[in-house]
Every structure is written in structure tokens, then in C-alpha cells.
Amino acid sequence: MSAPASTPDFLQLVRKSGQIAFARLDDYLEANPDMVRVSPRRLAVKLIRAGVMTIFQAEQFLLGKHKGFRLGVYRILDRLGAGGAGLVYLAEHEVLQKRFAIKVLPQSCADDPVVIERFRREARAAAVLDHPNVVQIYDFREEDGLNYIVMEYIEGPTLQQLLHRRKRLAVATACEYARQAALGLQHAHGLGLVHRDVKPGNLMVDATGTIKVLDLGLARYEPDAQAEEESLTKKFNSNQVLGTADYLSPEQALSLHDVDGRADVYSLGATLYALLVGHPPFPEGSIAKKLMMHQAEMPTPVHALRPEVPEDLSGFIAKMLAKKPCDRISSAGEVALALERWAEIGSPSVLQPSNQTLTEIRIDPATGLLVDSTGIIGHAGTLAPDTVMASDGDTISLNPKEQTKPQRPLEQSSATPAPPIRHALPAAPKRHRAPLQLALIGIGVGLAVGLTVVILGLILLR
Numbered sequence: 001m002s003a004p005a006s007t008p009d010f011l012q013l014v015r016k017s018g019q020i021a022f023a024r025l026d027d028y029l030e031a032n033p034d035m036v037r038v039s040p041r042r043l044a045v046k047l048i049r050a051g052v053m054t055i056f057q058a059e060q061f062l063l064g065k066h067k068g069f070r071l072g073v074y075r076i077l078d079r080l081g082a083g084g085a086g087l088v089y090l091a092e093h094e095v096l097q098k099r100f101a102i103k104v105l106p107q108s109c110a111d112d113p114v115v116i117e118r119f120r121r122e123a124r125a126a127a128v129l130d131h132p133n134v135v136q137i138y139d140f141r142e143e144d145g146l147n148y149i150v151m152e153y154i155e156g157p158t159l160q161q162l163l164h165r166r167k168r169l170a171v172a173t174a175c176e177y178a179r180q181a182a183l184g185l186q187h188a189h190g191l192g193l194v195h196r197d198v199k200p201g202n203l204m205v206d207a208t209g210t211i212k213v214l215d216l217g218l219a220r221y222e223p224d225a226q227a228e229e230e231s232l233t234k235k236f237n238s239n240q241v242l243g244t245a246d247y248l249s250p251e252q253a254l255s256l257h258d259v260d261g262r263a264d265v266y267s268l269g270a271t272l273y274a275l276l277v278g279h280p281p282f283p284e285g286s287i288a289k290k291l292m293m294h295q296a297e298m299p300t301p302v303h304a305l306r307p308e309v310p311e312d313l314s315g316f317i318a319k320m321l322a323k324k325p326c327d328r329i330s331s332a333g334e335v336a337l338a339l340e341r342w343a344e345i346g347s348p349s350v351l352q353p354s355n356q357t358l359t360e361i362r363i364d365p366a367t368g369l370l371v372d373s374t375g376i377i378g379h380a381g382t383l384a385p386d387t388v389m390a391s392d393g394d395t396i397s398l399n400p401k402e403q404t405k406p407q408r409p410l411e412q413s414s415a416t417p418a419p420p421i422r423h424a425l426p427a428a429p430k431r432h433r434a435p436l437q438l439a440l441i442g443i444g445v446g447l448a449v450g451l452t453v454v455i456l457g458l459i460l461l462r
Contacts, residue, residue: 001039003064009042010061014053017066017076024052045077054078072143074102074150085117100138101154105147116147123149124215125193129132133184135204135214153393154212159200167278171309172344174275177203180211181268182336188213189261189332196259196266199247201266245290246280247271250323254293262325262365265332269320277305281321295323 002203011029014020028050029035035043044058053061056078057069069076074091077099081088086103093100109115126137127148131440139150155228159177162169169177185195195202195216202215249266252259272278281299282290293299299321316338322328329335 003062005040006036007036007040007043010043012065013061013064017057017061017067017069019057020053028052033252038153069293071102071104071146072141074100076102086149091150098155101151103149103151107145110145110147119147119149122216126151128191128193129188131184131187133180133211133213134187135212146380151214152212154206156204156206159203159205159211159271162205163200168306169275170344171276172342174272175313175339176209176343177205177211178272179267179276179336179339181213182332182339183273184211185261185264185268185335186332189264193260194251194261195264195267196256197244197247198264198271199244200271201244203271230317245287245294246274246282248291248294248324250295251325253294260325260333262328262330265320265329265335266322266325268332269317269329273299273302273317273321276302276309276317298323310342315407334399342357346444 004013011025014025015022025047028047028419032046035046038046040062044062048055048058055079056076060066060069071091073094073221076091077093078090079087080101082091086105091100092098105116105119110121112393120140123137123140126135127140130136135154136152137149138152141150159164168174181198185198190193190369193216195213197215198213202213204212204214206212247267247270249259249263252263270281275401282293282297285293298318301314302317303309303311316329319327320329320335329338346459378458
């Protein structure tokens, strides 16, 4: 359907959708009769400000869409981001009137048995966990050709997004976040579950400073290791390396199946390294080069890159990053216990209101993220209604009296929707020639010089 050309067309779409409370809409229009004569975009901004609809809903209506706002008994309110193999939405149960995060497997993956099995396994894996540092899973459903997981809604950013904004974290705060993640992982390991994709993008922090481990799409049960040898993952992905190269343990790069909880310890060590210095242990080079460096090299010590980090903490992180599992810190529980001495237990929330008055922010059209001069603020659908003053193109002006950032500062992700939310990436790596390339270049140059000498010799002999 085409975008509404007039305000009556826009209002007709809104009513067709069934997503907006008619009483609230009618009350607003009755109190503001002039609004029926403004442009659809301006009316949408006013309705957002009045709390009648969310920015996500307005965006869909302005595109001419009035369907696709419902999954079973859940009403879709906002697009939050992505995690693993699915898009994540904020939704409200129509009876309970409680908000959840819903992760939907895209229809483009509906015929891929590997992706479907991994998605189901994520739900099964997370469902057995019950810990304050692990995101809760409530339901798994298949409706109208869509597979989706209903899970706990976390109001806060991933640590990857936090790094994008702050570049690096305070030492005590970074250690506290890693400590909490270790507690969640230890709970999982105690139930025979290995995460296998621990990284900043899979750790969220809520408004109270609590860390939540999420995205168990690569997780597996250790007791089922033999059975997994015949699983879909083994059959279809036997030659693939699954995980994230920046945080992947050496043994997992060799075999996804022959790992235990110590692989998560390594990945958590690499995550803590990134939180402290602002980049992963081996930030430059191709994926293959990073995997090789994880196998054979130790990264630059943390205290050498950031002198205020205690040397004993730097040494502890190096032990978490030991190449051989037998030389590594043996368990996530041991990591959590050791980090207490450096951690800021009960640290204040990272989502405290800002003292800076916001006057204007920009919506990045490619990602849907709110951006101001300090970096990412959140998703466009997270603005509190009273903050919106006006909208012009991709810019939203805010009420100068508002002293806080949006109510939900960042999208839930692990962590890309349509359009995808892109996780912060390190700067484009500098390209270094590998030793083999240099050797081949040297041989080529030598042969060229030798051939030239021979030709000159033949000419002189004549």
C-alpha cells in the first residue's frame, strides 16, 4: 500500500490497524480539531507526543502499512533490534497488559532446517535457566508460518553499545559487569549448558546495573554432546566456525562440539579485555588472522594499554585467556569470586538521567537509532511522549525542559532488524601483509632480477 496522501487517509489506516485505542485517538482529535488539516507527518508527531502511538507505529502508518502489528495474543509496539538469527520486537500481551520482548525468526529462514533447529535450541536452552543474570524465556510458538520466542524485556543497552558510546568502562564497573556475567554463566554451566558465544553484544545491562546474559542460539548441553555429533548442526555445519572471531576460544575455532565451560571463560576474558581497553584482544586483520592469533599469540597486556589497570587484574585476565583450557581459570564461578576484589558491587546504573539539556537529536535513517553529540542514545521508538516538540525530516526537536534521555535508552539486541541495527564495530583494520605474502613477493622480485641479468649477459656475449 502507498503512503497516505492526506490526513484522512492516515487516520483511516490508523483505525484499520486496530492497534491504537480509538477512545484516546477520538479524545485527542476532539480536543485538537485543527489537527485534521495538518500533514500526516505532523499529525503523527503530535500523536506520538500525546502518547497515542509509538514512533514505530507512526513509521509504519506513514509507510501505508496497517497490518503486521500482532503475533497471536501479542500486540507489537516497537522494533527493538536483533539477536542471533531473529528480529526482536517490544510487544504487549493483550490480556495481561504486560510487556515482553519477542524474537521472531525471519520468514526467509523458514525453510532452513539448521537455522530453525538452532532457534528452537536457543529457546529450549534458555528455558531451563532461572537466574537473575540470565534473560528469562517464557514461551515458544509457531503461528502463521512464524517461529518466535517470548522472553523477558530488558530496558537497557548491550555492553557493545555501551562501548560504542564510552569507548571503555571504568575498571571497577567493567569488573562488576564481568563478575555478574560469570555468575549467570556458572548457573548455565552447572546445568550442563555451554553458551559458546559470549561477547559484549550478548550481555545487556538494565536500569539497575544488572547484567543479563542473552542469545543462547549457539548453546548446547554437555550431557548431549554425543547426540549432537549427529545433530543438524554437525551434519550441515561440520566445516563452519560458529561464534564471533574477536572473542572465540582457541579450542572452539577447531571444533564447535568439543568444548566445555572453559571456552566461555576465555570469551568472557576477551570481553573484559574489550571493556577495559576499548577493543578486543586482536582487533586487526581478517577473521582467519584473528582465529590464528587466538591460537598462537597472547594479546598485549591490559595494563600496558591502560596503566591504571592493576597489574594483578591484567594478569588474571591473561590467565582467563590462556590458550590451553587446562591452563585457564577453571570455572566461571572462580572468575566471579576473583573479580570481587576489583568490582564495584552494586554499582550505580549506567542509565542515570543526563544533567545535560538535550535540544535536538537526529534519527539515523539507516539504523533507526537516536543520536546526539555524545553518540547513540537509543531507538527512535523509545522517546518519552513529552520530549517531542516537532519533527522535520530525520530530526526530532526535544523539549528543552526535559533533562533526561529517552525512557528506554537503547534497543534490546544482541547485538540487526529491518533496517538492521548495526552493532558498533572497531575501526577498519589496517592491512598488514602476511609473512608468506612477503616471501612470495621476495621470490618474485629475485626471479625478475635474475632473468634480467641473464638476458643482459646473452646480449653482451653476442
